[in-house]
Amino acid sequence: MKIAFFSTHSYDIESMERIAKEDGVTPAHEITFLVPRLDHTSARLAEGCEGVCIFVNDIADEESLRALHAGGTRAVFLRCAGFDMIDLKVAKELGLAVIRVPAYSPYAVAEHAAALMMTLNRKIHRSYNRTREQNFRLAGLLGFDVNGKTIGVVGTGKIGALFARIAAGFGAKVLAYDVVQSPEALSYGVEYVSQDEIWARADIISLHAPLFPSTKHIINTESIAKMKQGVTIINTSRGGLIDTKALVEGLKSGKVHGVGLDVFEGEGEYFYSDCSGGIIADETLARLFTFPNVIITGHQAFFTKEALDNIGHTTMTNIKAYAAKEPLVNEVK
Known part of the structure; x- marks a missing residue:
């Protein structure tokens, strides 16, 4: 499975690459790290990716979700607990699984x-x-x-x-x-x-x-x-x-x-x-x-080593569960 991570910074990439290897997500699955945040125009960058991973300021509105779905996306993984950035009604209509990190630190x-x-x-x-x-x-x-x-x-x-x-x-x-x-x-x-x-x-x-x-x-x-x-x-x-x-x-x-x-x-x-x-x-x-x-402060309250590690491990667990068609315990419905 290919997964595109939107809104990534150097610390995200360093943390996620390490944890993906530790948790066995890579090389079994292919992860692409993207700098732009998700919106209806950047959604095309995820074309061919079954999964996308987004953060708090990405825009997963109706237009973005329809563009992702048209490009082959079937799962949206959230690197956060909140889900107010995603239109859940449209996600459900399109059959997109939405899986979050309910608690990190x-x-x-x-x-x-x-x-x-x-x-x-x-x-x-x-x-x-x-x-x-x-x-x-x-x-x-x-x-x-x-x-x-x-x-x-x-x-x-x-x-x-x-x-x-x-x-x-x-x-x-x-x-x-x-x-x-x-x-x-x-x-x-x-x-x-x-x-x-x-x-x-x-x-x-x-x-x-x-x-x-x-x-x-x-x-x-x-x-x-x-x-x-x-x-x-x-x-x-x-x-x-x-x-x-x-x-x-x-x-x-x-x-x-x-x-x-x-x-x-x-x-x-x-x-x-x-x-x-x-x-x-x-x-x-x-x-x-x-x-x-x-x-x-610039939405940095979550920003500790422990939180980044927990976000990474839970995200990888969510990806593996989805890929294996196992129950999605962190799915937002």
């Missing part, structure tokens, strides 16, 4: 969320820049004790539950919202409440929910209005959870004290690319960069 993302939280609170990014210029004054760097504060966790899957554990370790009161309560989160002393109660009570809100129509823009003008003055918002899940224009207004008014984003709605045009020589055309993203109390 929840610790990586949860720890990154905590890092954003503490960097914002203690102004580490500003302090770093000052001391590099031999400026050791403390004015403007005042933070607060996380101990005793209230942290709201929206979404308590594997990542959200681990973030709740980290938050509890700081001595914070942890509130959570999810449609299904997590026994793991409950074991850390988490209190499940409504979304509105999280908005009203939390000093810090961390988003760990998947992106569905029901969760799109859960952070919006109305929800921000219900929040405490000076709230901190962290998002390491999906950019579409936040109405970014409403977030900018919250920052301008002072209602929102700090924002840590590893994801951004519309990030596909920028993230995983070097845009330093150009201009950010997205006015909302450009505006966010002007706030000293906003930290943006």
Whole structure:
């Protein structure tokens, strides 16, 4: 079987080539690594490949999927847990198997969320820049004790539950919202409440929910209005959870004290690319960069050695299961 991997970088290629050999996927199957991200025009690069492997910012919409199918593709392997980038209805219509990596390293993302939280609170990014210029004054760097504060966790899957554990370790009161309560989160002393109660009570809100129509823009003008003055918002899940224009207004008014984003709605045009020589055309993203109390990282929360290894091994397991016509335990239906 031939498989085309889209949106690959040097670290992807190095990791996947090694793991493909370790797991016996190559040379039995032929893997081609492609730099472009998948869209309706680049889909032709996978012509003759029964499988394609895509990542978070690939565009597997109806047009892309029909182009892939016409070229002989019958399986789409995801190198990630989320599947909001693929039109599942069209995939089902075309008979395309969609297989994901349901968990790779929840610790990586949860720890990154905590890092954003503490960097914002203690102004580490500003302090770093000052001391590099031999400026050791403390004015403007005042933070607060996380101990005793209230942290709201929206979404308590594997990542959200681990973030709740980290938050509890700081001595914070942890509130959570999810449609299904997590026994793991409950074991850390988490209190499940409504979304509105999280908005009203939390000093810090961390988003760990998947992106569905029901969760799109859960952070919006109305929800921000219900929040405490000076709230901190962290998002390491999906950019579409936040109405970014409403977030900018919250920052301008002072209602929102700090924002840590590893994801951004519309990030596909920028993230995983070097845009330093150009201009950010997205006015909302450009505006966010002007706030000293906003930290943006380029969807790197997952990026640890352990996570790359786990993504690689699970992807190879999925490929072997599909090729052998075995049950696809990680299939998205």
